[in-house]
Each structure stands twice: as C-alpha cells, then as structure tokens.
Amino acid sequence: MNLTLRIWRQSGPDAKGAMTTYEVSDISPDMSFLEMLDTLNEELILRGEVPVAFDHDCREGICGACGMVINGQAHGPERTTTCQLHMRHFSDGDVIDIEPWRAAAFPVVKDLVVDRTSFDRVIGSGGYITVATGSAPDAHATPVPKAAADTAFEHAECIGCGACVAACPNGSAMLFTSAKVVHLNSLPQGAPERETRVLDMVETMDAEGFGGCTNTGECATVCPKGIPLASIATMNREYLRAIRKGA
Amino acid sequence: MALATRPEPRTDKPAGRRTDTRTPRTALGRLWRSTIGKKTVMAVSGLFLLGYLVVHMAGNLKVFFGPAEMNDYAHWLRTIGEPVVHQEWFLWIMRVALLVAVVAHAVAAYQLSRLDIAARPVKYVHQRRRASYATRTMRWGGVIVALFVVWHILDLTTGTVNPNGEHGRPYENIVATFSTWYGNVIYIVAMLAVGLHIRHGFYGAAQTLGAGSASRDRALKATADGLALVLTLGFLSVPIGVMTGIVE
Ligand code: HEM
Numbered sequence A: 001m002n003l004t005l006r007i008w009r010q011s012g013p014d015a016k017g018a019m020t021t022y023e024v025s026d027i028s029p030d031m032s033f034l035e036m037l038d039t040l041n042e043e044l045i046l047r048g049e050v051p052v053a054f055d056h057d058c059r060e061g062i063c064g065a066c067g068m069v070i071n072g073q074a075h076g077p078e079r080t081t082t083c084q085l086h087m088r089h090f091s092d093g094d095v096i097d098i099e100p101w102r103a104a105a106f107p108v109v110k111d112l113v114v115d116r117t118s119f120d121r122v123i124g125s126g127g128y129i130t131v132a133t134g135s136a137p138d139a140h141a142t143p144v145p146k147a148a149a150d151t152a153f154e155h156a157e158c159i160g161c162g163a164c165v166a167a168c169p170n171g172s173a174m175l176f177t178s179a180k181v182v183h184l185n186s187l188p189q190g191a192p193e194r195e196t197r198v199l200d201m202v203e204t205m206d207a208e209g210f211g212g213c214t215n216t217g218e219c220a221t222v223c224p225k226g227i228p229l230a231s232i233a234t235m236n237r238e239y240l241r242a243i244r245k246g247a
Numbered sequence B: 001m002a003l004a005t006r007p008e009p010r011t012d013k014p015a016g017r018r019t020d021t022r023t024p025r026t027a028l029g030r031l032w033r034s035t036i037g038k039k040t041v042m043a044v045s046g047l048f049l050l051g052y053l054v055v056h057m058a059g060n061l062k063v064f065f066g067p068a069e070m071n072d073y074a075h076w077l078r079t080i081g082e083p084v085v086h087q088e089w090f091l092w093i094m095r096v097a098l099l100v101a102v103v104a105h106a107v108a109a110y111q112l113s114r115l116d117i118a119a120r121p122v123k124y125v126h127q128r129r130r131a132s133y134a135t136r137t138m139r140w141g142g143v144i145v146a147l148f149v150v151w152h153i154l155d156l157t158t159g160t161v162n163p164n165g166e167h168g169r170p171y172e173n174i175v176a177t178f179s180t181w182y183g184n185v186i187y188i189v190a191m192l193a194v195g196l197h198i199r200h201g202f203y204g205a206a207q208t209l210g211a212g213s214a215s216r217d218r219a220l221k222a223t224a225d226g227l228a229l230v231l232t233l234g235f236l237s238v239p240i241g242v243m244t245g246i247v248e
C-alpha cells in the first residue's frame, strides 16, 4: 500500500521542529510500523537526506523503547507497542501523523526520540528493595501469598515506555509510578521500604515536572501492558497511609 | 526503559520542573506540596461540599409544601443547636466551614491546573477528542459554579439582587427569582454545571482517597451518575415548579 506520512522533524533539543510530509509506497501489510519507518529511512538515506530518528531496541514488545504518537494515539490504533503494531491496521492511501511523546518531563532529543531518564530517576528514588547480599537464599525462604504474587506480577509487567505520560492530558506519570509502587509494596520483600518508597517516588515524580492525575483514564487505555487504572487509587491509598504513619 | 546504571541527577531545568524543592518537615506540609496531597484536599473539601448540597437540595423541596412550611424551615435552621449554642451560631459555623472548603478546593484546583498545564507544554498536532464532557469541563465548570455561588448569596441570602428581597421570607424570594427569565437561566445553567462537576468529581474523589478498585469501578461510576442526577433534578424542580405554576 501507499501512505502519506506526516512526521515531526526536529534536528536537536533546542531546534524548532515541524511536521514534514513524506510519501512511502509498496508497504506490505505484514510489516511492523517500525519496519515501515525503516523503509522510509532507507529511501531518505539513498536520497542523501537525514533519516528519521526514533527509539527502538527489542522489537518484540518487551523493552519499551519504541514510543511514538501515531494519529494522536500513543503507540497507534492497537493496544500494543509500536514495534508490534502491524501495517494491516492501516489502509492504502492513509495519511498518518507521527509525533514524539509530548511532556515537559520528556524533552525531545531529536525527531521522535525523547529523553525518558526522568523515569529512571523516579525508579531510582524508591523502585528497589533492600536485600542481604551473600549466598543465595532458599527459593521459598520468604513465602509469598498467591494473590500478592499475581498482583506484583501484573504490575511488574510495566516496560516503562511512557505511553501513559504521552496520552495523559497532564503529562502525569501516576500510572507508571503506581505500577512500581504496587509491584513492590505487594510483596513481603518490599515491606521494609513500604512507606518511604511511595513518598520518595511521588516526590521525585512531582519534582521531575510530571503533572497530577485528573482521573481521565487515558493512561490505562493506551498501556501496552494493561496496567490497570485502579493501581493509581492503590498508590494514593499507600501514599496517604505513609503520610499518616509519618514516615 | 530502565537503565542498568543509576542515572546522574538532572542539573538543567526544563519547562515543567518544579523549583520549590525544599522538603517540608510536617506531614501536612508534605501533603500540601505533593500533587496527590493537593488532590486529597480537593477530594475532602469537594465531598464536604457535596454532602452540603445533598442536604440543601432536600431542604429546597420544602417549597412544594407552601410558604408557611418553607419559611418555618428557614427559621428553624437559625435555631439549630439551641440552647447549647446561641441563635444562628450553628449557621455561621456552617458558613465558615463552607467558605474554608470552597477556598481550599479552589486554591488546590488552581495550583494543580497550573502544574498540569506546565507538564504538557506542547500540544499534539493530531488532536483527538479525549475523555467525557464532564471530565473535560471540570475547570471551567468549577469556575461557573463559583461565580454562581456569589450570585446565589446576593440573591437569596442577602437579597441584594432579589426582586423581592425580604428577610425571613425565603418562599416569596424564591418565587420572585424564578419569575424572572434571567433568574431561571442562571440557576438552570449552574445546576447543570454542578451535575457535571459532581459526575466526574465524585468518581475522582473516590480514586484520590484510594477507594477505587477494578471491581468497584462500575459501582463508583454509577453512584457518581446517580448522585449527579438526583441533585440536578432536585435543584431544578424548584425553578420548574415556579415556571409551571405548581409553586406560586
Ligand atoms: C470554587 C469553585 C470550584 C472550582 C474552581 C472547582 C474546580 C475543580 C477542579 C479543577 C477539580 C478537579 C477536576 C479533575 O479531577 O479533573 C474539582 C474536583 C472536584 N470538585 Fe470542584 N470546583 C469548584 C466547586 C466545587 C463545588 C461547589 C463542589 C461541591 C459539589 C465541588 C466538588 C468537587 C469534587 C467532589 C471533586 C473531586 C476531587 C477529586 O478529584 O479528588 N467542587 N473541582
């Protein structure tokens, strides 16, 4: 199929960007969205133009690198990562708008690439557990109730792609932060830092310039890993509990 | 995208980054500084105002039982708590509490809105319609409700803008308000705004206070819709009653 792409081009962090139109032809419906962009880039390189910069790594939906906003939707029309989005969800002649994640905490580096290290600082401020190092403990030394293990696993699935922030009208990282808080606070291994974790992570999240939650629900709608919206309520509960305990 | 190494702390100051980075010492200070804490203040003050509105709406229905019952009820409001508290003291305590709640709610709303807008400085070129009407109108709907509250006090509390404006005769004052076209327009628009605000606000407050969960989501939304509907219809019944001549 033949497509018209309107892509955000910006040569550097401080450069002024603009939507630029490209035509691509002979796109197979079996291509992934990134392969479609590869096709465009090969052509651009042959023409001596600068290829479109975009992040990608695993291309199998597990690393979270490949974020971009496609026709106003984070990761495009399907609830998956951009690398797992296939061109069969588009039709011949479509005009596709491609923009970077937009948030104050995710400044554009180049074209579709944004700096997501603010996420790493949120994780660094509390997304860990304290363990005694040394010889490996017995696998079941700490019993974990099945329900807690399930909750923890559901939230551990977050790949930190940032789609939640990109989709939120307030550029809020509440869903991302809640995924890690709920993941670790559900487990006995996470208990020693239960209060400091949520307080510190929320403080870093605010300081990084992410907005607050207005319960719009856009974040959970676009999350490729299905982190539930209710996790935000759980984090709020953990936060208020920690404040009450005066941690 | 987590990195294996610990990232360097950021030194530059991008647009949305907060500059008030001093850590408060008290729990209340910490609460007020965080986005979740401000939302908590909004939720608690909002729910208090909501509770007040439910009682207020129910009280308004007295109008359907005639001038004597309505005016007696208004008089009784001034005697609540007697003889333990002096006449009208309860009323004034309530007024102060309401004022505190409205101010806390509005200040938190203003501050959060500023943070939220700063956090998304660049709009998407490709815009999609997002979220429900109630969700999208929380800010301006809230402002409309606030302006209405001022008008409402000038109309039916002080009587300043009321065509009748007689103290101790709320029944006659109400009928006078709804006998003017502008009175009806102002009240109907404001009550629809209140209904929308509560529809999203009640649900939001439940999430903010941590009462939300996947299994409770539908029940919370249904409760929010129900509350919004009952309140709006209850309030609207008064101007409609006067307009149709049921109340005169
Ligand atoms: C001073 C005028 C008011 C303003 C400027 C205002 C503004 C706002 C804003 C911006 C929000 C957050 C919206 C969101 O989550 O997207 C909100 C939430 C809320 N409002 Fe108001 N509002 C006002 C008056 C009222 C009144 C009179 C009530 C009582 C019915 C009320 C009840 C609520 C509730 C319960 C919430 C939910 C709090 C939460 O989300 O946690 N508001 N308001």
Ligand code: FES
Pocket: A055, A056, A057, A058, A059, A060, A061, A062, A063, A064, A065, A066, A081, A082, A083, A084
């Ligand atoms: S490239 Fe790894 S998730 Fe898409």
